[in-house]
């Protein structure tokens with residue numbers, strides 16, 4: 001059991017980071033957020049970090065648009081290591097992370113995806129679930145591997161799809177569960193009470 005030293009990467013609102021901050025503040029998660037990095041200069045996640053006194057920075061990921069590679073990847077690893085991070089939390093980070101970052105934090109990069117994987121990887125997965133006619137949707141927190149939204153699953157939570165759902169209303173219902181699922185997954189990691197066996201994360 002050890003206090004997690006988290007580095008959070010995001011691109012947007014940062015509500016998942018907020019749920020982690022709140023869980024820490026409530027004493028429900030033995031962790032501290034050492035640094036927050038965003039690939040969008042005015043991302044709200046940076047504002048939130050500042051408000052909580054968490055060191056944060058904009059990470060310029062040019063020339064790449066959808067992945068974290070090259071000089072930005074090196075800089076990211078340097079910043080995370082420099083901050084003493086042991087666990088990397090992707091919280092709405094809209095880029096694919098590459099093997100170099102994964103190798104720098106083996107089995108310690110986690111992601112949240114707003115779908116019940118392996119269904120609907122990629123973007124706008126709640127719209128995909130709605131269009132497909134699913135009766136349940138949900139969220140997955142998983143370790144990151146070299147694929148997209150494909151690593152071993154730590155926590156999943158379901159929500160019903162209602163008859164009158166729009167993409168927005170379904171996403172909002174999923175987000176409520178996201179904010180429970182991420183702290184729960186990090187609690188499992190903090191307790192060290194798990195092992196990864198192939199695709200399976202054995203807990204307890």
Ligand code: GRF
Pocket residue numbers: 010011012013014015016017045091092093112113114175178
């Ligand atoms: C969440 O829906 C997350 O599952 C997805 O991107 C969104 C990020 O939201 N990967 P936030 O920035 O944490 O509010």
